[in-house]
Amino acid sequence: IQPEAPSPIAAPLRELPWAQLNFLHTTDIHGWWGGHLQEASFSADWGDYVSFAKHLRDKADADGSDLLLIDTGDRVEGNAIYDSSKPRGKFTYEIAKEQSIDLISSGNHELYKANTAEGEFFHTVPDFKGNYLASNLDIYNPVSGKLEPLAPRFKKFTTKNQGIRILAFGFIFDFTGNANNTVVQRVEDTVKEEWFKESLKDKDLDLIIVFGHVDIRSNEYKLLFSNIRSSQRDTPIQFFGGHSHIRDYKIFDSKSVALESGRYMETLGFMSIDGLSTGGTKKHAPVSQKSKIAFSRRYIDNNLYSLRHHSNKDEKTFPTDHGENVSKAIGDARKSLGLGERYGCAPQDYWVSRRPYPHRESIFTWIENQLLPQSIGKSKRIKNGGKALVITNTGAIRFDIFKGAFTKDTKFLISPFTSGIRYVKDVPYKAASQVLKLLNNEGPIMLELMENNAFLQPPEVFAARYRPHIFSSPDRIYSTPFEKHAQAPMAADEEPKPFPGYTTQDDAGEDGDDTVHERIEFYNVPNCIQSTVGFQQNDFYEPDTVDLMYNEFIQQWILLALEYVGHNYTSDDTESFAHGKSFTDIMTDWVEEHWSTKEETCL
Numbered sequence: 001i002q003p004e005a006p007s008p009i010a011a012p013l014r015e016l017p018w019a020q021l022n023f024l025h026t027t028d029i030h031g032w033w034g035g036h037l038q039e040a041s042f043s044a045d046w047g048d049y050v051s052f053a054k055h056l057r058d059k060a061d062a063d064g065s066d067l068l069l070i071d072t073g074d075r076v077e078g079n080a081i082y083d084s085s086k087p088r089g090k091f092t093y094e095i096a097k098e099q100s101i102d103l104i105s106s107g108n109h110e111l112y113k114a115n116t117a118e119g120e121f122f123h124t125v126p127d128f129k130g131n132y133l134a135s136n137l138d139i140y141n142p143v144s145g146k147l148e149p150l151a152p153r154f155k156k157f158t159t160k161n162q163g164i165r166i167l168a169f170g171f172i173f174d175f176t177g178n179a180n181n182t183v184v185q186r187v188e189d190t191v192k193e194e195w196f197k198e199s200l201k202d203k204d205l206d207l208i209i210v211f212g213h214v215d216i217r218s219n220e221y222k223l224l225f226s227n228i229r230s231s232q233r234d235t236p237i238q239f240f241g242g243h244s245h246i247r248d249y250k251i252f253d254s255k256s257v258a259l260e261s262g263r264y265m266e267t268l269g270f271m272s273i274d275g276l277s278t279g280g281t282k283k284h285a286p287v288s289q290k291s292k293i294a295f296s297r298r299y300i301d302n303n304l305y306s307l308r309h310h311s312n313k314d315e316k317t318f319p320t321d322h323g324e325n326v327s328k329a330i331g332d333a334r335k336s337l338g339l340g341e342r343y344g345c346a347p348q349d350y351w352v353s354r355r356p357y358p359h360r361e362s363i364f365t366w367i368e369n370q371l372l373p374q375s376i377g378k379s380k381r382i383k384n385g386g387k388a389l390v391i392t393n394t395g396a397i398r399f400d401i402f403k404g405a406f407t408k409d410t411k412f413l414i415s416p417f418t419s420g421i422r423y424v425k426d427v428p429y430k431a432a433s434q435v436l437k438l439l440n441n442e443g444p445i446m447l448e449l450m451e452n453n454a455f456l457q458p459p460e461v462f463a464a465r466y467r468p469h470i471f472s473s474p475d476r477i478y479s480t481p482f483e484k485h486a487q488a489p490m491a492a493d494e495e496p497k498p499f500p501g502y503t504t505q506d507d508a509g510e511d512g513d514d515t516v517h518e519r520i521e522f523y524n525v526p527n528c529i530q531s532t533v534g535f536q537q538n539d540f541y542e543p544d545t546v547d548l549m550y551n552e553f554i555q556q557w558i559l560l561a562l563e564y565v566g567h568n569y570t571s572d573d574t575e576s577f578a579h580g581k582s583f584t585d586i587m588t589d590w591v592e593e594h595w596s597t598k599e600e601t602c603l
């Protein structure tokens with residue numbers, strides 16, 4: 001645990017359903033190696049995970065069962081430890097490789113920029129040699145220039161204790177936003193490949209694992225399931241997914257299920273299978289002689305109260321030397337990056353999706369009404385009487401702002417990306433004012449986004465397209481007041497009481513979370529929000545033209561929307577605002593100017 005992390009809090013827990021074959025699954029870590037330093041529920045760090053996995057491995061060795069660790073990508077971008085280091089990712093690879101991961105794959109964030117994909121090639125792939133799989137991902141070898149698989153396409157192996165013979169594939173969804181040094185092959189094309197069909201002819205298998213950076217309810221996994229099932233009629237198939245940042249579990253058929261394990265080191269997904277055949281040479285008799293296959297899942301809140309409980313350890317016996325060294329290395333990296341540097345004090349909480357939009361506690365309402373108008377309003381063009389519409393995608397904002405200190409750490413949690421703001425000058429207002437609607441409503445742009453597997457909302461919100469039940473209904477707004485610090489210390493004889501946190505509903509019911517929590521509200525937000533800048537309250541007439549400004553990440557969709565309303569602009573018609581200053585820096589400057597750093601407002 002990091003020295004500044006809040007202490008773990010006692011809570012009612014559900015046990016881990018330990019079985020013949022067990023898994024720990026992480027996904028979408030996005031650089032949160034240090035855990036959450038403002039939330040007790042998720043305050044354990046990567047070093048604690050190293051200790052936890054060691055205890056569970058020992059347990060498996062002691063009772064003759066097996067444990068496998070899986071990570072399904074998006075390890076980078078989203079936390080100061082990755083994004084504020086120079087070069088970006090300087091500490092990430094060294095920290096990640098301290099965990100012994102059995103199956104690992106790439107996410108889309110490893111591929112947005114060419115040098116991040118090269119980071120995989122030069123670091124993560126060799127660090128996890130033999131365990132990194134890339135079933136549908138190629139890279140132009142940075143040394144030879146030749147296109148080649150980033151890592152092996154598949155792997156067959158036998159588990160250490162039970163002798164379970166496993167065939168594993170590591171996929172990424174049909175991502176189209178990658179830099180041009182990688183090639184993602186669509187899943188529908190990959191399943192037609194000879195190597196894939198050939199690998200499925202193997203009759204000496206006890207289990208197939210499909211893991212990857214893929215929403216477990218996506219068309220890609222649907223297709224993989226039907227394809228594999230048609231040649232392996234009876235073999236159990238275990239899927240692990242990611243990308244949508246949520247906890248979820250899907251049942252495909254009586255012998256096939258899928259687990260997705262959240263985001264940002266909040267969740268350690270636990271999965272177990274009983275009743276598998278064991279065709280390999282096994283060192284131990286099967287743990288249980290169940291003839292029927294049985295799957296179980298648990299989503300572990302990543303904090304020391306949970307981790308100690310599930311490993312049957314206490315404060316003294318839980319930390320291993322290895323784990324403590326990893327925690328120290330994370331702490332040293334954080335210190336060297338100066339992440340405690342304070343830019344201001346947030347006067348209140350601002351939420352991504354715990355409040356509806358618009359709302360005075362919505363982070364998007366703050367950006368729309370204060371941050372963007374006040375920052376862009378200072379520009380010469382606006383001061384000289386110009387007007388602008390400024391559009392940004394909600395998915396660019398990655399996390400909530402908590403009342404109190406806004407530090408260098410906070411800056412990158414909220415907005416880790418390097419994108420600046422660009423604009424098209426003097427766009428006819430009639431056209432410019434239709435763009436937001438086109439980006440947000442069902443229609444041609446939305447169809448294009450879907451076809452490109454691109455999205456502009458936060459991933460958790462986008463996940464609702466397959467799971468509408470995750471949204472709160474608007475009339476629940478204040479029915480369960482959220483109190484961040486509701487976790488009162490317990491008296492020694494008191495039973496732990498539930499406090500707000502994850503309350504997951506999945507295909508197996510509502511008992512998946514290891515910690516019994518009270519529900520937190522979750523609201524929809526649009527693809528994009530828009531600020532109007534330079535308009536006066538008493539403006540009577542519409543302007544003829546405005547500057548149409550936008551987060552550069554969404555340029556292709558802005559230009560497409562303009563084309564749809566009859567105005568063809570190309571990227572040559574666009575200019576960068578403030579010499580390409582990133583949105584992240586624009587936000588930080590605003591915070592420095594408007595939110596006092598005085599100690600007493602930071603309590």
Ligand SMILES: Nc1ccn([C@@H]2O[C@H](COP(=O)(O)O)[C@@H](O)[C@H]2O)c(=O)n1
Nearest residue numbers: 108243395396417455456457458459553
């Ligand atoms: N440079 C970037 C990269 C991504 N986004 C937005 O992030 C969302 C996707 O996040 P995942 O972690 O699920 O890959 C999506 O809304 C993108 O629009 C961005 O704004 N800038």
